[in-house]
Amino acid sequence: xxxxxxxxxxxxxxxxxxxxxxxxxxxxxxxxxxxxxxxxxxxxxxxxxxxxxxxxxxxxxxxxxxxxxxxxxxxxxxxxxxxxxxxxxxxxxxxxxxxxxxxxxxxxxxxxxxxxxxxxxxxxxxxxxxxxxxxxxxxxxxxxxxxxxxxxxxxxxxxxxxxxxxxxxxxxxxxxxxxxxxxxxxxxxxxxxxxxxxxxxxxxxxxxxxxxxxxxxxxxxxxxxxxxxxxxxxxxxxxxxxxxxxxxxxxxxxxxxxxxxxxxxxxxxxxxxxxxxxxxxxxxxxxxxxxxxxxxxxxxxxxxxxxxxxxxxxxxxxxxxxxxxxxxxxxxxxxxxxxxxxxxxxxxxxxxxxxxxxxxxxxxxxxxxxxxxxxxxxxxxxxxxxxxxxxxxxxxxxxxxxxxxxxxxxxxxxxxxxxxxxxxxxxxxxxxxxxxxxxxxxxxxxxxxxxxxxxxxxxxxxxxxxxxxxxxxxxxxxxxxxxxxxxxxxxxxxxxxxxxxxxxxxxxxxxxxxxxxxxxxxxxxxxxxxxxxxxxxxxxxxxxxxxxxxxxxxxxxxxxxxxxxxxxxxxxxxxxxxxxxxxxxxxxxxxxxxxxxxxxxxxxxxxxxxxxxxxxxxxxxxxxxxxxxxxxxxxxxxxxxxxxxxxxxxxxxxxxxxxxxxxxxxxxxxxxxxxxxxxxxxxxxxxxxxxxxxxxxxxxxxxxxxxxxxxxxxxxxxxxxxxxxxxxxxxxxxxxxxxxxxxxxxxxxxxxxxxxxxxxxxxxxxxxxxxxxxxxxxxxxxxxxxxxxxxxxxxxxxxxxxxxxx
Numbered sequence: 001x002x003x004x005x006x007x008x009x010x011x012x013x014x015x016x017x018x019x020x021x022x023x024x025x026x027x028x029x030x031x032x033x034x035x036x037x038x039x040x041x042x043x044x045x046x047x048x049x050x051x052x053x054x055x056x057x058x059x060x061x062x063x064x065x066x067x068x069x070x071x072x073x074x075x076x077x078x079x080x081x082x083x084x085x086x087x088x089x090x091x092x093x094x095x096x097x098x099x100x101x102x103x104x105x106x107x108x109x110x111x112x113x114x115x116x117x118x119x120x121x122x123x124x125x126x127x128x129x130x131x132x133x134x135x136x137x138x139x140x141x142x143x144x145x146x147x148x149x150x151x152x153x154x155x156x157x158x159x160x161x162x163x164x165x166x167x168x169x170x171x172x173x174x175x176x177x178x179x180x181x182x183x184x185x186x187x188x189x190x191x192x193x194x195x196x197x198x199x200x201x202x203x204x205x206x207x208x209x210x211x212x213x214x215x216x217x218x219x220x221x222x223x224x225x226x227x228x229x230x231x232x233x234x235x236x237x238x239x240x241x242x243x244x245x246x247x248x249x250x251x252x253x254x255x256x257x258x259x260x261x262x263x264x265x266x267x268x269x270x271x272x273x274x275x276x277x278x279x280x281x282x283x284x285x286x287x288x289x290x291x292x293x294x295x296x297x298x299x300x301x302x303x304x305x306x307x308x309x310x311x312x313x314x315x316x317x318x319x320x321x322x323x324x325x326x327x328x329x330x331x332x333x334x335x336x337x338x339x340x341x342x343x344x345x346x347x348x349x350x351x352x353x354x355x356x357x358x359x360x361x362x363x364x365x366x367x368x369x370x371x372x373x374x375x376x377x378x379x380x381x382x383x384x385x386x387x388x389x390x391x392x393x394x395x396x397x398x399x400x401x402x403x404x405x406x407x408x409x410x411x412x413x414x415x416x417x418x419x420x421x422x423x424x425x426x427x428x429x430x431x432x433x434x435x436x437x438x439x440x441x442x443x444x445x446x447x448x449x450x451x452x453x454x455x456x457x458x459x460x461x462x463x464x465x466x467x468x469x470x471x472x473x474x475x476x477x478x479x480x481x482x483x484x485x486x487x488x489x490x491x492x493x494x495x496x497x498x499x500x501x502x503x504x505x506x507x508x509x510x511x512x513x514x515x516x517x518x519x520x521x522x523x524x525x526x527x528x529x530x531x532x533x534x535x536x537x538x539x540x541x542x543x544x545x546x547x548x549x550x551x552x553x554x555x556x557x558x559x560x561x562x563x564x565x566x567x568x569x570x571x572x573x574x575x576x577x578x579x580x581x582x583x584x585x586x587x588x589x590x591x592x593x594x595x596x597x598x599x600x601x602x603x604x605x606x607x608x609x610x611x612x613x614x615x616x617x618x619x620x621x622x623x624x625x626x627x628x629x630x631x632x633x634x635x636x637x638x639x640x641x642x643x644x645x646x647x648x649x650x651x652x653x654x655x656x657x658x659x660x661x662x663x664x665x666x667x668x669x670x671x672x673x674x675x676x677x678x679x680x681x682x683x684x685x686x687x688x689x690x691x692x693x694x695x696x697x698x699x700x701x702x703x704x705x706x707x708x709x710x711x712x713x714x715x716x717x718x719x720x721x722x723x724x725x726x727x728x729x730x731x732x733x734x735x736x737x738x739x740x741x742x743x744x745x746x747x748x749x750x751x752x753x754x755x756x757x758x759x760x761x762x763x764x765x766x767x768x769x770x771x772x773x774x775x776x777x778x779x780x781x782x783x784x785x786x787x788x789x790x791x792x793x794x795x796x797x798x799x800x801x802x803x804x805x806x
Contacts, residue, residue, distance in 0.1 A: 018303040020333035022094060026052050028343040029091060031282045032350035042358050052296060061098050065105050087111055088386045089353045096120035096167040107131040110384035114352060116345035120166045121174060124408040131387055133409040135345040136271055141413035142246060143174035145269050145436040146217060148446050151182040155215045156486045157467040158184060161204060162219040164191035171219045185467060185486030187213045194223045201231045215241045215465040222248050229254055232262045241456040241463050244268030249418050250339055255428045264422060265456035269415035269436060274344040274399045280337045284327045304330055339430060348403050356389040413438035421454035473500050474520035476507045493520035495683055515684045530688040531594050531756045538594050541763050548587035548770055555778050556580045562785050566794045575649060579619035585612040586770040590763045597675040602690035606673055607664040609766060610701035614660035616773060617708040618653040620732055624715045627729045660704055667697035681754040712736050735776030742769045
């Protein structure tokens with residue numbers, strides 16, 4: 001049974017330079033094959049063979065493919081294969097683009113390809129690459145992990161550089177897609193190849209220098225990264241935070257010499273490292289004398305020791321090899337097995353083929369997987385049969401790592417997060433600071449160790465790389481015109497709106513009873529405001545109201561004490577007492593306007609106000625009519641007073657008041673006043689007030705009071721000059737003048753007053769008009785009763801005033 005591996009060597013200019021890492025891969029494969037051949041538990045009585053091909057350059061790759069398809073009988077081992085022209089499996093290539101060409105071609109013939117380093121997600125397409133497998137995770141997972149890594153550290157503004165091939169383009173496309181979902185913006189995205197124009201790298205360096213992002217995600221193969229680091233050193237561009245892919249993040253050759261100045265502090269994902277027991281001794285034991293037929297070993301030896309193994313006659317050798325050279329004295333990429341990652345993938349790939357072949361060979365007819373439950377012919381194994389068993393491979397390595405493939409030929413995606421740093425001895429180390437495992441739930445896939453990271457800035461703080469600083473709570477993000485979503489201005493939330501999160505996209509409106517604070521990061525309950533008894537203005541109005549009621553009571557007491565005197569008896573004392581009662585109610589009804597509005601107080605305050613004032617004006621109107629009738633009754637033959645006696649006066653007051661009561665009842669039935677929260681006047685306050693319910697009804701009540709007042713004023717004005725020592729009409733005229741003036745000025749003041757002051761204006765109007773009526777009508781009488789009792793006689797009251805004639 002033959003297994004085939006071919007080797008990838010770097011191409012520079014028109015020839016290939018020796019690659020120690022790739023040579024270690026090939027020797028690891030040989031070590032694994034020899035280890036399997038010695039193991040009696042796997043493939044007993046079967047010896048694996050191999051052939052190594054040089055896959056440097058497109059021409060060599062084409063020759064390899066044709067050789068594998070057409071068959072090749074030449075072998076390097078000491079044992080001849082049963083069927084040397086049949087290739088059961090191919091291990092390689094290290095790069096994605098060549099692997100795609102090989103896998104696409106040999107896949108037509110059912111030959112399995114197992115790569116240890118080709119990570120392009122495109123290779124997972126089973127329709128295009130049905131025979132491809134790999135022991136390294138797909139870049140689909142690495143790209144997603146890199147996007148989550150960038151987001152984890154708060155880097156929302158990054159630059160990206162990729163290899164301009166399938167590996168770089170596919171990996172970066174997935175990264176860009178996931179980064180956008182994570183809210184990360186890419187300032188620039190550049191691609192190049194080592195074999196491309198040299199000025200392209202210079203252009204990329206200029207872009208990096210002019211950019212504002214401080215973090216660069218490099219999805220580059222090793223040869224492109226080497227070229228980039230070399231140019232960065234030439235232009236002394238340091239201090240950038242590099243985020244790398246698995247192809248270069250653990251490559252020691254990059255930090256050799258001055259490379260650490262560029263990459264110190266870099267972080268990136270790498271496949272897990274492992275220990276392969278016996279590999280180091282195997283590598284150090286390699287010597288040209290043990291395998292003189294290997295051209296690769298000859299080139300390797302000459303490259304390591306800078307000597308020549310050429311022994312052609314007639315050729316002068318400047319520095320011939322002595323044969324005493326020993327790899328134990330050498331420390332390079334080939335001899336270093338302290339960080340085995342990709343070599344471990346080669347090791348697993350060989351064992352994968354071995355386990356597939358082992359399972360194929362132990363198959364028993366009658367229980368086989370093929371037609372009629374048959375097994376493969378052991379002396380004539382076909383590649384497609386090996387392919388079948390490769391899909392079912394599931395084993396555990398000596399290191400405890402499980403090896404299996406999913407339906408796309410991919411292994412489980414597990415990465416270590418590596419931090420490139422220098423230790424106390426100034427030796428570059430690759431420290432594992434976290435892990436990524438796609439097998440876990442999404443929120444648990446990325447885990448950080450409790451190990452501090454050394455950053456490119458040399459500081460312990462995570463470097464910042466943002467287009468715009470985060471917007472604090474109380475602001476919202478507004479994307480700048482023509483810029484990516486990560487470039488934004490922070491706009492303060494408007495009044496009544498808030499945002500309590502950093503980088504909020506929108507400001508939320510506060511609930512109805514809440515308002516935003518000055519910082520706009522929270523909402524507080526609005527202050528409830530109404531005319532309270534406890535505040536100064538409320539207390540003052542209550543005091544004035546009670547004071548007015550007390551004066552009314554005192555006046556009533558005086559009138560009652562002197563009820564039999566002419567001043568009290570004149571002009572119907574019954575109406576005077578009813579007027580005093582209504583004035584007391586006017587003073588007391590103002591108290592219903594003070595305090596927290598309720599359903600009862602809102603209905604009571606306006607209706608009580610309207611009814612008491614109509615009762616008051618009706619009494620004054622009755623007294624005014626009495627004055628006019630009294631003077632007309634003194635005319636000869638006029639008996640008008642019999643039509644307006646006490647009963648008619650009571651009926652007049654009752655009728656006028658009943659009309660107002662009916663209006664108020666209709667108001668309460670149709671649309672009564674109710675408590676309401678007014679937010680129109682103040683943003684940060686809620687004014688508790690009584691909504692009128694029906695403004696029309698309210699103005700009808702006021703209009704009716706105004707109508708009675710106007711009639712009373714006109715009648716009193718007509719009777720003001722009637723001859724009498726005590727003509728009450730002129731005092732009524734003056735009282736009505738005050739009353740009408742107060743309520744005419746009340747309307748605009750009522751409409752324009754904000755909040756609780758509208759209530760204060762109404763109470764003030766009630767009190768002023770009540771005091772006006774009280775003092776204008778009753779103060780002159782009290783003055784005569786108390787201070788001028790000599791004038792409190794019928795004779796004096798009936799005496800005519802002197803009227804001057806001209």
